[in-house]
């Protein structure tokens with residue numbers, strides 16, 4: 001496989017683990033095994049880049065990679081990344097991802113990656129039906145806005161504050177597992193979040209991804225919404241696939257499986 005092939009390595013950097021796999025861009029799914037590393041306790045740019053390098057080797061991939069990151073990609077630094085080290089906010093923190101081992105890495109917010117995957121491979125209606133809000137419930141709550149077939153990048157809707165605090169702190173996937181929330185308890189916390197977004201942004205539909213996609217029916221069925229809600233087409237793999245799509249769209253996804 002080389003330039004012109006429809007495969008691309010995508011990496012999803014999370015607060016607890018870093019996952020990567022070669023993606024089949026034609027089929028919109030994984031073309032190989034998922035390789036996982038625990039997110040280094042320091043979660044510094046250098047350590048994360050080292051993990052990405054090991055994942056690329058394990059996947060047999062050489063060349064550019066698409067990397068989904070939990071934070072706002074703002075020029076050369078990563079803002080609002082509470083689940084990684086504060087050093088990501090340093091000027092040029094992203095430089096090490098774009099050079100050396102991560103040569104020509106294409107960076108995208110993790111929830112935006114999930115949104116891009118949905119836009120590319122999900123329900124065709126997303127292209128034509130006003131605003132779709134994609135929410136990923138994992139260590140935090142990520143968001144992607146899909147409007148008439150376009151991704152509006154770097155929204156941070158999980159940072160909204162309700163009566164009981166920031167929604168991403170009280171209603172994330174982590175809150176569910178750490179506090180052992182039942183679906184009913186979670187819905188009590190998440191409902192005001194959805195209500196607020198419905199009032200402000202008037203979406204046409206909702207898509208839920210991240211860890212919650214594995215328990216979508218149990219949890220999402222507890223919400224009262226005026227518009228349809230569905231599970232992310234690619235489930236927990238949406239970040240990996242979307243990162244790969246971003247790399248290919250940027251025209252840098254020209255690597256391939258290294259000969260072994």
Ligand code: BGC
Nearest residue numbers: 070071072080111140141142
């Ligand atoms: C970050 C977002 C990210 C979300 C999910 C939040 O803490 O600010 O950028 O998308 O976590 O990982």
